[in-house]
Amino acid sequence: xxxxxxxxxxxxxxxxxxxxxFAVGLAWxxxxxxxxxxxxxxDLAASWAAAWWAQVxxxxxxxxxxxxxxxxxxxxxGGWRLPRRFxxxxxxxxxxxxxxxxxxxxxxALGLAAVEVVYGLLRVTPLWWLAAAAVxxxxxxxxxALFPVMVVPLFYRLKPLADPELEARLLTLARxxxxxxxxxxxxxxxxxxxxxxxxxxxxxxxxRIILFDTLTAEFGPAExxxxxxxxxxxxxxxxxxxxxxxxxxxxxxxxxxxRVLLDLGVEWWGLAGPADPAGLPWxxxxxxxxxxxxxxxxxxxxxxxxxxxxxxxxxxxxxxSAFIAAMERLAGLNLAERRPHRLKEVLFxxxxxxxxxxxxxxxxxx
Ligand SMILES: [Zn+2]
Numbered sequence: 001x002x003x004x005x006x007x008x009x010x011x012x013x014x015x016x017x018x019x020x021x022f023a024v025g026l027a028w029x030x031x032x033x034x035x036x037x038x039x040x041x042x043d044l045a046a047s048w049a050a051a052w053w054a055q056v057x058x059x060x061x062x063x064x065x066x067x068x069x070x071x072x073x074x075x076x077x078g079g080w081r082l083p084r085r086f087x088x089x090x091x092x093x094x095x096x097x098x099x100x101x102x103x104x105x106x107x108x109a110l111g112l113a114a115v116e117v118v119y120g121l122l123r124v125t126p127l128w129w130l131a132a133a134a135v136x137x138x139x140x141x142x143x144x145a146l147f148p149v150m151v152v153p154l155f156y157r158l159k160p161l162a163d164p165e166l167e168a169r170l171l172t173l174a175r176x177x178x179x180x181x182x183x184x185x186x187x188x189x190x191x192x193x194x195x196x197x198x199x200x201x202x203x204x205x206x207x208r209i210i211l212f213d214t215l216t217a218e219f220g221p222a223e224x225x226x227x228x229x230x231x232x233x234x235x236x237x238x239x240x241x242x243x244x245x246x247x248x249x250x251x252x253x254x255x256x257x258x259r260v261l262l263d264l265g266v267e268w269w270g271l272a273g274p275a276d277p278a279g280l281p282w283x284x285x286x287x288x289x290x291x292x293x294x295x296x297x298x299x300x301x302x303x304x305x306x307x308x309x310x311x312x313x314x315x316x317x318x319x320x321s322a323f324i325a326a327m328e329r330l331a332g333l334n335l336a337e338r339r340p341h342r343l344k345e346v347l348f349x350x351x352x353x354x355x356x357x358x359x360x361x362x363x364x365x366x
Pocket of ligand 1: 306
């Protein structure tokens with residue numbers, strides 16, 4: 001499939017592209033501020049529309065569109081060209097563009113709604129940062145609940161698993177874990193890519209198991225059970241809930257810092273006040289930088305949860321060799337970096353390095 005060294009090359013290129021993308025985003029926001037472009041943009045918006053929310057929408061849309069255009073080549077390289085070259089993706093450009101357009105519309109609409117909420121609050125209360133963090137928290141809970149029913153079907157066709165024997169095995173495993181599911185569904189990932197995964201999504205009566213068809217095609221039943229047992233571990237531990245709380249705490253800290261820096265920015269950038277739409281690039285710059293500082297914290301937390309889910313899977317299936325075989329297969333299909341540099345793992349990885357997961361399953365110190 002892949003030559004040795006491919007995984008390292010692929011991940012090195014991915015990291016470079018992601019860092020360039022991040023830097024281009026910051027540079028664009030900085031450019032808007034120091035050249036006075038954002039002031040001009042806000043004045044233009046004010047001459048077109050009287051309502052504050054319309055002015056905010058015009059400025060936000062211009063900034064977002066500019067960013068999308070500037071980073072479009074990077075998105076194409078990192079999201080299509082590169083994974084195609086390494087055999088991970090075989091989705092035609094047209095289908096990939098359609099998926100990206102859907103994601104951009106969804107992300108753009110949510111992003112715009114977020115900006116409007118923040119500016120609406122900025123106008124009415126000095127405690128806007130606290131209120132915004134609360135609104136974002138409630139919204140992230142809603143999104144997590146609705147994601148499997150509203151977002152996943154936008155990108156995948158789901159069909160019930162056509163293998164009754166495997167279905168019975170997986171549902172039994174879920175019952176043993178105390179996470180009863182109503183059914184097993186297969187998502188048509190192979191249409192796009194060779195990467196494999198499984199998920200347990202939904203709550204209560206909508207809880208279902210979703211397997212990528214790449215998983216059902218390539219993995220033996222015991223290996224699929226191991227992958228599923230890991231996902232069940234997340235449910236048993238309430239990791240979704242924990243993740244939302246940690247994310248909420250990080251966003252509260254981000255907004256608290258943003259409040260201080262936005263007040264300073266009023267003076268630095270000659271804004272009419274904190275709610276002046278001309279300050280939007282500054283607010284975006286501050287939030288982006290502070291949120292980036294929180295990424296390693298979030299990842300450290302996530303790696304701890306992943307380790308625990310692995311331990312749970314091994315205790316539930318008592319089949320370390322199937323677990324290790326599944327990890328090896330996933331590594332091959334997903335072109336995983338088996339042993340990234342420790343610093344890279346600490347900063348950027350939400351999962352423990354693959355070699356560490358395998359060593360732990362063998363009962364070795366990892
Ligand atoms: Zn996991």
